[in-house]
Amino acid sequence: MTATMTRPAQAASASPQGVSLTLDGVTYRYGRGRPGLGPVTLHVQPGEFLCVVGPSGSGKSTLLSLLAGFLRPQAGEIRLGDTPVTGPDPRLTLVQQEPALFPWRTVTGNVAFGLERRRFPRAERDARVQETLRLVGLEGYGPRRVHQLSGGQRQRVSLARALAVQPRLLLLDEPFSALDDRTRTVLADELLGIWWERKVTVVFVTHNLEEALALGQRVVALRGGEVALDAPARELSVGRLREMLEG
Structure with missing residues (x-):
């Protein structure tokens, strides 16, 4: 990354709206020598921003699939708050590396998709869409089609769609990796603000x-x-992280 991202004040200064996340001895194995995950025990505080790193095959994608409820642990338990995760949970949303947008829908239609599925009233749905587009810096882009957007704008729409349902846990799977350094840094700054x-x-x-x-x-x-x-993060350096991952 070519620019330095500006971190806002520590989140502890305000009341968090997120939900706690707990992994207790979570294990998942694919078999046939394919790497899996675990056992992993981990606790994430409400409102915390946790980054997960690791080389290919380290279990990052498996971890996200388990957290999203797409996979079930073969051992151990995952909890959101006090509730075990047994499948996709309405309290969380996932933003993936490639923004899976509907090309036949406008920006507004894409952002509204999750709200429509949850049968939100039209007035509340419209208000949420407009507020979320403002939040991600796309105010006024509602009528545009996906093909009219840049890569960074498409990822903003994907993030807006995830945020519109007001999740308490936001999962992000390398959402900026396909973008150029400048766009990546700008979106990372905006994500911190959100x-x-x-x-x-x-x-x-x-x-x-x-x-x-x-x-x-x-x-x-x-x-x-x-x-x-x-x-x-404040106690770490790129060198120390690289040493741990390669050691």
Whole structure:
């Protein structure tokens, strides 16, 4: 990344709106030598911004699939607050690396999709869409089609769609990795601002160590499906993280 991201004041200064996340001895194995995850024990505080790093095959994608409820742990338990995760949960949303937008819908239609599925009244739906577009810097872009947007704008729409349902846990799977450095830095700054305003709990997966240290309050490094390091970002350096992952 070519620019330095500006971190807002510590989230502890305001009441968090996120939900706690707990993994207790969570294990998932694919078989046939394919790497999996676990056992992993981890606790994320409400409103915390956690970054997860690790090389390919370290378990990052498996972790996100388990948190999102797409996979079920073969051992252990995942809890949002006090409730076990047994499948997709309306309190969380996932933003992936490639923005899976509907090309036949406008920006407004894409952002409204989750609200429509949850049968929100039209007036509330419209208000939420407009507020969320403002939040991600796309005010006035509602009538545009996906093909009229840049890569960064498409990822903003994807983020807006996730935020419109007001999740308490936001999962992000390398959402900026396909973008150029300048756009990536701008969106990372905006994500920090959104996190500060909404106080949502964030789990951000990335292979970019600099990005993890710039964004996260805390960084977890996975290696071989297990937690190799779990520490506050301010106590870490890129060199130390690389050493842990390669060691």
